[in-house]
Amino acid sequence: MKKVLILGAKGNLGTQLVKVFQNNYQVLAWDREELDFLNFEKLAKKIRAEKPEIIINAVAYNNVDACEEDIKELDLAYKLNRDLPKNLAQIAVGIKAKLVHFSTDYVFGGEVDQKFYNEKDSPSPIQSYGETKYAGEKEIARIKVKNKNLKYFLIRTSKLFGPKGESEFAKASFFDVMLNLAKTKDQLDVVNEEWSCFTYTFDLAQATKTILKKNYNSGIYHIVNDGAVSWYESVIELFKIQNIEIKVNPVGSDKFPRPAKRPMSSILQNTRFPKLRNYTEALAEYLKNKV
Numbered sequence: 001m002k003k004v005l006i007l008g009a010k011g012n013l014g015t016q017l018v019k020v021f022q023n024n025y026q027v028l029a030w031d032r033e034e035l036d037f038l039n040f041e042k043l044a045k046k047i048r049a050e051k052p053e054i055i056i057n058a059v060a061y062n063n064v065d066a067c068e069e070d071i072k073e074l075d076l077a078y079k080l081n082r083d084l085p086k087n088l089a090q091i092a093v094g095i096k097a098k099l100v101h102f103s104t105d106y107v108f109g110g111e112v113d114q115k116f117y118n119e120k121d122s123p124s125p126i127q128s129y130g131e132t133k134y135a136g137e138k139e140i141a142r143i144k145v146k147n148k149n150l151k152y153f154l155i156r157t158s159k160l161f162g163p164k165g166e167s168e169f170a171k172a173s174f175f176d177v178m179l180n181l182a183k184t185k186d187q188l189d190v191v192n193e194e195w196s197c198f199t200y201t202f203d204l205a206q207a208t209k210t211i212l213k214k215n216y217n218s219g220i221y222h223i224v225n226d227g228a229v230s231w232y233e234s235v236i237e238l239f240k241i242q243n244i245e246i247k248v249n250p251v252g253s254d255k256f257p258r259p260a261k262r263p264m265s266s267i268l269q270n271t272r273f274p275k276l277r278n279y280t281e282a283l284a285e286y287l288k289n290k291v
Ligand SMILES: NC(=O)c1ccc[n+]([C@@H]2O[C@H](COP(=O)([O-])OP(=O)(O)OC[C@H]3O[C@@H](n4cnc5c(N)ncnc54)[C@H](OP(=O)(O)O)[C@@H]3O)[C@@H](O)[C@H]2O)c1
Pocket: 007, 008, 009, 010, 011, 012, 013, 014, 031, 032, 033, 035, 036, 037, 038, 057, 058, 059, 060, 061, 062, 080, 101, 102, 103, 104, 105, 157, 158, 159, 160, 161, 165, 167, 168, 169, 170, 171
């Protein structure tokens, strides 16, 4: 069995990656309890001792608004989103491991009239979080230029949902937040802007496994569930699936001002991998299996 190292194994995506890979791979599942991944020297030593064939990085700094408000948070975001993937790419070169790294639709948004983005489009982030993720992408690309043998998969995704990760700090997904609000409110205001695609963490983990198993080419992949929507449109679908009757009002994003700008549209187009099922089908499955 091939040895795969999953970093951030108790995060929302990491937890699903461990589940999906453990049937066919020898999985090393590392999280904060194992090691602070920002101790790059210790991390490199530990990885080199294990010599996994595949390194999957599901670690990230994801607090989009904090990056805009607090310089210390922004510094941490650069360490986790740029410096960590850079170090992992260097380690992967040294031990000849394949590297999987995840990025975001928020590397896009700066092109005012553009709604859809394919794998070849040039990033144009409009907030600091997107800048930090784009910086990580550039580091991996730079290391690949110098080391042609590096096999890497840079998977951009958006709006993850699914079961909460095992970490005590794991965040509940947007749909669970909406279901909880519906228990106490008789109507909800939801932003009818910011078009993009939802992605079921289980489907993303399965797609990641397929990319590795079928030995796809190195490079950038856009992996999202099919069906681009606004937040409002997705909430209408959610309540339809759950047969919940509640008034939902479409509002502009100016109704909920936030420190970081969000792209009006950041729909990822997938041209390199078979299309994933529609997000409504994935959402129905997630809700059915939820305990
Ligand atoms: N969430 C989304 O909607 C979304 C959208 C687009 C792209 N993505 C990308 O998808 C990937 C997975 O995101 P996610 O939502 O699953 O992330 P997540 O739930 O926040 O998980 C990140 C994991 O990294 C761990 N971690 C953070 N700093 C660490 C450190 N210094 N040492 C050790 N562990 C550390 C966290 O541990 P603790 O829990 O202990 O902090 C957590 O388990 C990321 O690359 C993200 O950028 C996510």
